[in-house]
Amino acid sequence: MQFAGISVIFVTMSKKAKINQFKCKGCYYCIDVCRSGSITKSGQGNPKGYDYVVVDEAKCTGCGNCYTVCPDCCVDIIETEE
Amino acid sequence: MQFAGISVIFVTMSKKAKINQFKCKGCYYCIDVCRSGSITKSGQGNPKGYDYVVVDEAKCTGCGNCYTVCPDCCVDIIETEE
Amino acid sequence: MSTEKNVLIAGFGGQGVVMAGNVLAYAAVEAGKNLLATVSYGAEMRGGTARANITISDEEIDSPIVEVPNVAMIMNAPSFAKYIETIEPGSHVIVNSSMIDDELIKSKDGDLKITKVDATNHAIKMGNIKVANIIMLGVLVKTTGIIDRDSIINGLQRAFRKDKKGLYYINVQAFEIGYSTKL
Amino acid sequence: MSTEKNVLIAGFGGQGVVMAGNVLAYAAVEAGKNLLATVSYGAEMRGGTARANITISDEEIDSPIVEVPNVAMIMNAPSFAKYIETIEPGSHVIVNSSMIDDELIKSKDGDLKITKVDATNHAIKMGNIKVANIIMLGVLVKTTGIIDRDSIINGLQRAFRKDKKGLYYINVQAFEIGYSTKL
Amino acid sequence: MSSIIKTQPESIADKSTHYCPGCGHGVMLRLIGEVVDELGIREDMILTAPVGCSVILYDYMNCDVIECAHGRAPAVGTAIKRVHPDKFVLVYQGDGDLAAIGTAEIIHAANRGENLSVIFVNNAVYGMTGGQMAPTTLIGQKTTTSPYGRTAKGMGKPIRVCEMMATLEETKYLERTSIHSIRNINKTKAAIKKAFLNQINGIGFSLVEVLSMCPVGWRLSPQEAQGYIESQMIDYFPLGVYKDLEY
Amino acid sequence: MSSIIKTQPESIADKSTHYCPGCGHGVMLRLIGEVVDELGIREDMILTAPVGCSVILYDYMNCDVIECAHGRAPAVGTAIKRVHPDKFVLVYQGDGDLAAIGTAEIIHAANRGENLSVIFVNNAVYGMTGGQMAPTTLIGQKTTTSPYGRTAKGMGKPIRVCEMMATLEETKYLERTSIHSIRNINKTKAAIKKAFLNQINGIGFSLVEVLSMCPVGWRLSPQEAQGYIESQMIDYFPLGVYKDLEY
Amino acid sequence: MPETIDKKSSSVGKKVLLKGNEAVAEAAIKAGCDAYFAYPITPQTETAEYFSKRMVDLNRIFIQAESEVAAINMVFGASAAGARVMTSSSSPGISLKQEGISYIAGAELPCVLINVVRGGPGLGNILPSQADYFQTTRGGGHGDYRCITLVPNSIQECYDMTMAAFDLADYYRMPVFILSDGIIGQMVEPFVMHEYSPMFANMPKKDWALTGCKGREPNVVRTLYMSPADGLEQLNRRLFAKYEKIEAEYRDCQQISCDGADLIIIAYGATSRIAKAAIKKLNKNGKKVGLFRPKTVWPWPGPELVELVKNNKKAKFLVIEMSMGQMIEDVKLSLMDVVKKDWIYFYGMGGGWCPTPETICEKVNEVLG
Amino acid sequence: MPETIDKKSSSVGKKVLLKGNEAVAEAAIKAGCDAYFAYPITPQTETAEYFSKRMVDLNRIFIQAESEVAAINMVFGASAAGARVMTSSSSPGISLKQEGISYIAGAELPCVLINVVRGGPGLGNILPSQADYFQTTRGGGHGDYRCITLVPNSIQECYDMTMAAFDLADYYRMPVFILSDGIIGQMVEPFVMHEYSPMFANMPKKDWALTGCKGREPNVVRTLYMSPADGLEQLNRRLFAKYEKIEAEYRDCQQISCDGADLIIIAYGATSRIAKAAIKKLNKNGKKVGLFRPKTVWPWPGPELVELVKNNKKAKFLVIEMSMGQMIEDVKLSLMDVVKKDWIYFYGMGGGWCPTPETICEKVNEVLG
């Protein structure tokens, strides 16, 4: 696509949360702050014995709230070209 | 003298400062606060070696200022029937 | 030496590890046995794990150091991972299978006599998740015969005093369930 | 032991007791003698009195403890009262008669060789009350021969450095007055 | 093509901490890490760790660390900053550390106007030793040494550190924040950054008091702990800037 | 017929003190003696003496006295008052004692709201040890450890104790007075009396900060020392009531 | 693991279960401890926690001080006011109390101090140690003074010795230490919680206490004596006369199968328990090994040790400490002229680390060859 | 009595006059002391006062700390930051520093500490004493650690030993004490103020210091080792290996006319000077009396003492201390198996009080009979 002589590529970037299930301690702060309701308990214990959380990527808006509240640095927000 | 059936005796009380020359340390605070100028250095050393102060009773009004400032409890104010 | 039982109880802070230890200890006193117990303290407790060691013996107990427990009751996965290797081979180990993966258990059960108890789930069914510890204790007592049933009941009485009568009854019930292994 | 002189200097804080001690000490160094000095410190100074002990000797000075001075220079009445009894009988004592009652001096001069110096008044006449100490030091040096005159001058130079040149000159003058006892 | 746009700050070691689930120290660790990364000061920084749950900060922060005696981090930090005026010195303290045993040290470091950044984690309890009363414990709060709840009589009311320190002439920046919600976490980060920049710009003593969750010490769930700050702590410890003297 | 209408208070021993000429501690001793006499509490009183020039208060006051470690009189007084709530406990402190080494003890005794009367003699210097800088030494003031004069940079500004303590909820009465003139001496006496009565009436923690002459430590004549308070100290340490909560 | 102790003392005479840290607190309370001041520190904190409840219930004095320094000075004040008073801490906190302890000793005030020793130096760790022996027995504070130091090795002794500590403190007017450690403080054992009865028939009256001077001359509590000749020197002579008396009157130790032993282990506190377990094993294996356990480390039971050597001239000695070697100096000092230096062996270890029966057995076998 | 010390060191090599308290300060400054932190206390204050001027002149670090506790923790920080650092105090203040000293020893940081010992216990008095010997040599703080302790008996030694102290501290990475007292600190004697030259050819690099981790792995200064096995135990073993090395390498003592002496006085610091005066008198009167003067009290010059006994088997020993008897334990410990206990006599005194040549002569005559 050409626009005023500059070539512009439209790319849809999508941000998603990824949770490190090994570091998660199950405090569930992230569940509370996720407005899209993407985070739920996994129902599984990680090797440290905590019922870690999982993200429903489909719902996740990548807002980063979970990153901000997590006391254990379990969250990465990853931007992907769709 | 009788007055309305009560006998009244007029007595002139006079208050005077008396300075314990042995305790005086020669700070001369008292000299500064004596409005009547009754206190002067004695020009003599007491056994502790300080040039203690003396009061000129004639001038002293017994106001007690010297008592109030003295850090060494050197002053008595004595009331005497004249 | 022969009569000396070194019981290890381990789990999360909230799981009643210390309380289970207390009951066992009181029971031992009631049974006229000697006993020596230590529980985890200080920084050991950060992260919320707890441990109790109760040594019970007919003879005088000299050393307060237990390096190799010969009976164990393990209430969650982290504790299982942490302590299972320290237990004397051939010992009875009661594990809370509600909280510990079967795979994990299997990988370690070589020389140990492991009894799996679905304790937390049973406790939930009983209406109080907190009695999982005493259910497991019931199994432990039954399995090892470490102490007589009546002493445990007395121990429970001592641990849950007047002000905690309600708790006393449900814990007796929990113990009986474990003891009769009606699981 | 024979050559050891234990000099006591005592007076009010402001009278330059420590400075007189310094000058004597520097002079002793300049004269190549051994010396050991202590001055009063801490609570001893509350109320404003000061003391210096300077031991001067041709031999090594071992003990830092002076219990019985054998030369003294006393600058005020309280110090006279406090220390006079501690001085070795037969010793030279230079007293500041401007500040110490003649009666008091007389009552104590039994076994001591007392030299009275109207030091404070002379110092006032010289225009600086603070040099009374060095006037007295002049008398002390002359009377006892404890140290040679030149060393004292050197000592004064060391005590009053560049920044205190004015003080140096007046103190030399004060010393000379005392030394020549032109009083 | 995908890129990580938020992740654990570089200045923080990639390991699991010993902090309990929901512990505020964890949040603080990340915030400090982010600010350190943003300012690029990791290699110029010396951290003084207190005695308290954060005692092993040296395991978590990728920088030079000294572990101080209980309460003395401000004295230690003072000396380090004097020796290395060109380095960044961070003083991290808990409420027992700063407001009980270390009262004199923080007040005098502040009063001398040491060019330090102090992060004061107020969790109203002695976390490390198992939940005893702290100088900042709220009235009525039950702890292992105030089993019937703290009373003003005999135990006093909680000490408000920012308010007290504001009376010291040489304090330059004092703010109280909280980390019980997204908004407050973001504000806390801004405050940390400001305190750091103050030191870098030679402005002087800055302290950020952070209300922080100690679920284990409070015997609450992490969520309840956040709520406790919101509903109880902030009432007594008003958030806000208590001093800001940039010049 | 003649009678003595003013003389040394009975609660004071009839002896010469070791204080230097013109020392403010001497004035304070008499004022305290007068108030003790007026309230008739000598025999019900326990005095905690600090380390400082007033360390041998036991030689001067005719009452039970304990000589405390440097800075710790408020802790000692706390314990004594708790053991004998019906006795009168007087805490006497200097500025080095209270505002330097004893910072934590005074702040926490105050914060706990101990029912104590504290007399704080602020003479802007360490008298007893020979005139070193105190936390209350003025900017520019030369002392034996600030030979070029105190500077705000590196040494900080003088600590204003009343202002700082006013931020503590449980302090009930805080006043700063001076004893450099008749009027101020009289005001000081009134303040002392109020602080004493507060304790007697169970009101709680009271502290009177008194600006006091230390001619020897300041290297000034007694008169100059009075002038120094008037012209220098009061500027920085405003006299007045900082808190008064009788209820 | 605090067993609920009934306010009406119905637990008295029964076997109860408490941690060492709790048993000392309950004993203190039963012995009439009026006031307790402390600052939390692991592995001692249970003592403070226990007091925080019981003292409030009993309307006695409990203050969680702002620091160990404040706590010890509160002890100083309360003791001067005539109260029975106690504080407890662990190693770093005890270091901070040294100035105050020196004051209390100098002012001849009674008090009870508990050190639940942990690994050092510095912050060290929170595990058991015995490396504060020098600090406790030689005076970690400045000046010449001593503290009576009792070393329990069971919960029963924690309880009994704490009661005794209060009486000894009042009787001799001096600080008395209970030297505990992370094992003794944290372990639970059944013990009999008997009622308090004073160990001395005539406890001296506290006529020196500060109570207001009504009807008497003012009392002064102080440690300042400007003039050594008529003050400080006298104080020190008086203190040391007292110390000599105590050394004669109040040494205590336990001896187990020392008669005819080839080797005698000298150990106190937790270590002595571990040693006892080892000795039983060794005895079973026919090794003649005995135990000499000081129950007081100041005064040190030296004469008992010398007496023991008189009856058993062949025995070697093995000193075991959870330290790099501190008590061994007392052993040597008391055995000077009696046993050769190289007859005294040492088995010790660095901070926060304890021996096991097994390692002790090894060491014994090594010594016995 | 501070003689003005020229900034350009023109006084170097000349005989100058300073108080002991000032000489230590000047030596420190010449030895490159970067930072000094202290709190005033008699009879030590002149050191702080001296520093307060000179350090400002030299643009180095001087802080009058808010307390001794703060001061020692500033020392901890400055040392960790790589600075040469010193503090000074007197007995009660040193007690308050015990926790900090334990931390510094545990963290293996170098620093120089001066204790100008005064009468104790408690506030005591401000006169000279030697009753902090135990505190200094055995560790008044918690845990197992030692501090090298140098004891000057002249102003020259105050100066020289302070310089050495900085080098020893850096070389061995540990705290070094100068054990002074109210006499040594307050007296003035001429001494030669030579320039500083390092006592070790290769001073170790301070690559452990906190300077920001640019270009290297982060440095951590700590004393916490949660796990004893792989941390604290190792630390303590390392410390004691170092201590053994120092005991072998850096003992120091002076012996005067010990050969053939009938009695050897053992004394240090101020007391050794007084003893020397007494010995001269006694020698004049034909009595064969010698002096053994430790210049280090930790490490204790025990082997030298034993060697001395080898060459002189008939000598009795008289230990003289301004204390009720502390160093005498080191004497006995080192002479165990070599000399009988009752061959070792003691002459000591309570707080803040010193012997005179006369009283020493009396005591000697008493012992020699």
Ligand SMILES: Cc1ncc(C[n+]2csc(CCOP(=O)(O)OP(=O)(O)O)c2C)c(N)n1
């Ligand atoms: C001198 C000393 N006293 C006491 C302790 C025990 N101690 C360790 S951490 C701590 C309190 C921690 O509370 P806080 O500072 O609020 O930190 P938190 O754990 O709550 O973050 C105490 C009392 C110690 N290590 N040293």
Ligand SMILES: Cc1ncc(C[n+]2csc(CCOP(=O)(O)OP(=O)(O)O)c2C)c(N)n1
């Ligand atoms: C622990 C301790 N540190 C230091 C000292 C020395 N010291 C005695 S009094 C004093 C300061 C006195 O100053 P201040 O409290 O202002 O009382 P003032 O003499 O001015 O009345 C100091 C530092 C001490 N005795 N104990």
Ligand code: SF4
């Ligand atoms: S906030 Fe972090 S630790 Fe807590 S549940 Fe979510 S991912 Fe796990």
Ligand code: SF4
């Ligand atoms: S990034 Fe936002 S939407 Fe996605 S899981 Fe986290 S909080 Fe929920």
Ligand code: SF4
């Ligand atoms: S009473 Fe008044 S008038 Fe008399 S001397 Fe004193 S100040 Fe002067």
Ligand code: SF4
């Ligand atoms: S005020 Fe008192 S001490 Fe001062 S000069 Fe007057 S009488 Fe003497």
Ligand code: SF4
């Ligand atoms: S105890 Fe509290 S402060 Fe400590 S780690 Fe746990 S939650 Fe955090």
Ligand code: SF4
């Ligand atoms: S030094 Fe100052 S405070 Fe001390 S007695 Fe002298 S004048 Fe008073």
Ligand SMILES: [Mg+2]
């Ligand atoms: Mg906290």
Ligand SMILES: [Mg+2]
């Ligand atoms: Mg003052």
